[in-house]
Amino acid sequence: MEREGRDEKNVKWILIISLIMFFVLEWWYFLNSSFPYAFFNFWFFIYFVNILSVVLTITFATLDKAGFWEPEITYQLTIFFFILSMALFFVSQLQLISNVAY
Numbered sequence: 001m002e003r004e005g006r007d008e009k010n011v012k013w014i015l016i017i018s019l020i021m022f023f024v025l026e027w028w029y030f031l032n033s034s035f036p037y038a039f040f041n042f043w044f045f046i047y048f049v050n051i052l053s054v055v056l057t058i059t060f061a062t063l064d065k066a067g068f069w070e071p072e073i074t075y076q077l078t079i080f081f082f083i084l085s086m087a088l089f090f091v092s093q094l095q096l097i098s099n100v101a102y
Contacts, residue, residue: 007075008065014082015061021085022054043095050088057081 025047057078064074 011061011064011075011078014078015058015065018054018057018061018082018085021089022051022058025051025054025089043092046088046092046095050085050092053081053085053088057085 060074060078060081063069064071064078068074
């Protein structure tokens, strides 16, 4: 019973962080500057997959909080896509560091 309460709190905080991250990433990647077709390269792919993983994190966290589908599956998918989005966010910071350094 205690584990279910912790899982529910984890999903709530993952949902909150993912919603904030979605709006920050949307502004930072897409609304801050225009992407001509020449920029459809590796970094654009990383940005696109990162936004997609954040949206999937929000979707599965919402499904978990609402009680739809299997709770164990939605919890595992929420955790997986959250970790993926955080890893891609870290990788995308490498471009920022390389732009500042060079």
